[in-house]
Amino acid sequence: MLNVQNEHRSHSQWETVLSLFSPRGPIMKDVLNKTSVLVLNRHWQAIDVKTPIDAFSMMAAGNATALDICGQEDLRPVRWEDWLSLPVRDEDNCIGTVNGPVRVPTILVLARFDRVPRRRPKFCAKAIWERDGGVCQYTGRKLRPNEGNIDHVVPVSRGGASSWENCVLADKKINSKKGNKLPEEAGLKLLRNPFTPRELPVTQLIRNSHSVRDWDMFLNHASDS
Numbered sequence: 001m002l003n004v005q006n007e008h009r010s011h012s013q014w015e016t017v018l019s020l021f022s023p024r025g026p027i028m029k030d031v032l033n034k035t036s037v038l039v040l041n042r043h044w045q046a047i048d049v050k051t052p053i054d055a056f057s058m059m060a061a062g063n064a065t066a067l068d069i070c071g072q073e074d075l076r077p078v079r080w081e082d083w084l085s086l087p088v089r090d091e092d093n094c095i096g097t098v099n100g101p102v103r104v105p106t107i108l109v110l111a112r113f114d115r116v117p118r119r120r121p122k123f124c125a126k127a128i129w130e131r132d133g134g135v136c137q138y139t140g141r142k143l144r145p146n147e148g149n150i151d152h153v154v155p156v157s158r159g160g161a162s163s164w165e166n167c168v169l170a171d172k173k174i175n176s177k178k179g180n181k182l183p184e185e186a187g188l189k190l191l192r193n194p195f196t197p198r199e200l201p202v203t204q205l206i207r208n209s210h211s212v213r214d215w216d217m218f219l220n221h222a223s224d225s
Contacts, residue, residue, distance in 0.1 A: 031093055031104060038206070038215045039064075039108045045116050046203045046218045052095065052104045059083060059108070066105035069214050077109055106214040118199040125150050128167055131197050137168035138178075138188045147172060153194065155180040164196040 037055040039048035050058070058064040065077040068086060078086065086103050088094045093104040121127040128150055134143055137151075151170035154160030157180045168190065170178070178186040208215045 031095055034210060036093070036210050036212055037105055037108050038212070038218060039110065040218060041110050041116065042112060042114050044109060044218070046206055046215075047110075047113075047116055048202070049206060050108065052093075055105055055108050056080075058110075059105075062111065064108045064110050067107040067109060067214075069107065072217055075107075106212050107218070116201045116203060119202050119205060120199045121197050121205060123162075123164055127197070128164075128169055131164075131195075132169040135169065135191075136171040136174060137191050137194070138170055138174050138183070140191055141171060143169065143171060149175055151175045151178065153183060153190070155182075158182075165194055168194050 032053045033051050035049045035051055037050045037052055038046055039050055039055075041047050055064070055066065059066060059080040062080070065079055066083055068076045068078045068083075070076075083105070084097075084099070084102055088101050088103045094101040095104060121130070129148070134148070135141065136143055136148060148169050149172050150167050151174075152160040152162065153166050153168060156162070160166050174188065178188060183190060203219070206219060208219060
């Protein structure tokens with residue numbers, strides 16, 4: 001019964017938030033659905049990213065406040081009702097509502113959640129680049145972005161899996177030379193055996209892919225260019 005009530009309450013909150021917006025055209029929809037809002041736990045540690053539409057729903061439900069930011073020394077948590085009346089500045093993104101423009105927040109602070117979850121990086125080419133430090137695992141040479149690709153140590157054509165334990169970063173020329181051979185068959189030797197990365201605090205896995213300036217003070221690693 002509790003789950004049904006919560007589901008109904010959540011649905012009502014979505015209806016309340018969505019009824020305010022008038023997302024006409026691709027630009028408005030792009031703003032609402034872009035993951036441009038950094039989520040902090042209640043200790044102000046970065047733990048997630050959300051879209052503005054998700055952020056507004058969380059604020060309307062009382063689960064989070066948004067930060068009104070005027071420099072690193074002036075950060076003020078603002079509740080939903082007060083956020084609606086904040087002025088929209090030149091540097092802000094905003095959305096049109098039935099009552100006029102509303103500023104899109106860049107930082108959200110959760111009201112109750114206080115942990116920093118741990119998570120393993122998602123298996124993908126970019127994560128393999130990061131695990132291997134941008135170094136060809138056969139030659140030890142540091143690679144530029146256009147010089148490397150992902151090699152299956154045991155080729156897929158010979159039953160090799162697309163997995164952490166079977167994929168490495170390799171120089172494109174070396175990878176082409178290796179083809180569908182095993183490393184030893186191509187006269188190659190791995191610098192180290194590929195491995196599954198350990199779980200990390202999710203803060204370390206968040207990337208500022210939209211270059212939101214306000215995020216920089218909460219992320220302790222270099223943002224992606």
